[in-house]
């Protein structure tokens with residue numbers, strides 16, 4: 001995540017954008033540059049923890065899956081995302097599988113450790129999940145106030161009428177809620193002032209978009225970003241918002257949220273939901289799908305892809321990196337937010353919709369736990385007095401992800417780190433020592449020596465496979481060996497591109513949820 005001044009610099013370098021870019025967001029982004037200029041404010045606005053967990057739960061609902069939704073002939077069950085939080089730390093990221101709901105997955109995966117945990121659901125969980133979660137002693141259940149898991153919006157077998165089962169489930173959930181100890185309710189907080197604009201600017205200015213811009217000097221990345229964002233807003237709104245107001249009111253009343261049906265609470269709630277959906281759309285637009293993906297760093301640009309080691313699909317890599325980008329909006333570094341997520345691939349398929357993947361840890365760059373924000377130096381290399389610089393104090397995203405991991409790193413399994421910034425020399429030995437097998441990142445900083453922080457070891461790192469956000473190997477090969485008409489990757493689809501395409505095609509569910517993953521936006 002970059003700062004507003006970096007984005008402003010980008011504008012200054014491309015004055016033609018103002019006239020050439022057709023997207024409606026251009027004006028907003030430009031104006032926001034002055035609103036959230038970090039030179040003036042010293043720090044960009046942050047996401048609250050509750051909103052971060054809510055956004056992660058929505059994003060988990062869209063986790064790329066091969067399995068179909070849970071289908072029952074009497075009721076339409078919506079796939080649901082879930083974040084498990086203990087001591088204010090994320091210890092589980094789950095989504096419904098083909099057989100089990102997200103809440104059931106959490107019970108299986110965490111068991112009694114769920115006691116005193118807080119759960120954030122992308123939908124109100126059904127009574128079957130709720131009774132088990134109450135029974136195991138969770139301390140809090142927060143849910144997104146849209147259509148619940150047992151849909152009150154979609155009819156069964158194409159019928160318009162909602163099923164009697166879903167209505168009975170809503171009544172049972174309410175009874176469980178009123179008779180149980182954990183607090184069960186909505187956690188949708190208002191965004192900090194200027195956060196929406198800040199997220200839009202910093203997503204547009206992030207290393208991933210910058211890399212695309214560097215690789216394709218003619219590419220209008222602003223236009224690409226804005227189109228992708230608009231497409232995301234449309235897709236996510238269909239998934240997470242209930243557009244007809246009266247229909248939303250009816251559902252809120254059925255799931256025990258009558259108080260939200262009154263004005264001004266109803267409009268406030270809808271506005272907060274829309275704002276969060278738009279934040280998610282901006283962050284998800286920061287890795288636009290065009291010719292770029294995560295490709296093996298050490299592979300030479302040849303037509304043969306046989307040397308490419310197996311990794312997760314492009315879709316999954318992109319999904320996990322967007323999780324890391326969401327985490328970065330909790331940074332305490334006044335200048336740059338960094339997020340990291342560690343996932344491992346188990347030997348056999350788990351019960352999650354994530355297949356064999358399970359969360360090992362996640363984090364963002366921040367001062368040591370327990371410190372009062374602002375008591376440590378916050379300046380960067382521009383501060384001449386080195387004692388006032390942040391570098392000796394700040395804990396890096398990877399360091400937090402490793403320190404507060406929720407599962408072991410098993411040497412026999414493939415453990416993958418997704419991080420929004422090239423790992424620095426302080427983190428490289430930790431990553432290696434911890435047994436991380438693959439890194440998915442950007443290498444924009446690789447080879448740089450900034451004095452107090454250096455990025456010299458990443459290139460020479462051995463024993464860890466590096467998947468770097470870059471043009472596909474084949475596109476690079478085509479650019480280097482073919483005529484100028486291929487220089488922008490506009491040639492016909494060849495083997496690796498077909499492979500990338502297959503990665504995308506293999507997931508029907510995510511395809512319907514995220515058409516931007518495979519639809520050329522420009």
Ligand SMILES: O=c1ccn([C@H]2C[C@H](O)[C@@H](COP(=O)(O)OP(=O)(O)OP(=O)(O)O)O2)c(=O)[nH]1
Pocket residue numbers: 333335336338364365366380381394395396397398421422423424427450453
């Ligand atoms: O592997 C890494 C590398 C860095 N960081 C964090 C630590 C610190 O909070 C910030 C430092 O980033 P950078 O190298 O960009 O320094 P800067 O002074 O913010 O930026 P620049 O010198 O490029 O203007 O990034 C991580 O979390 N993980």
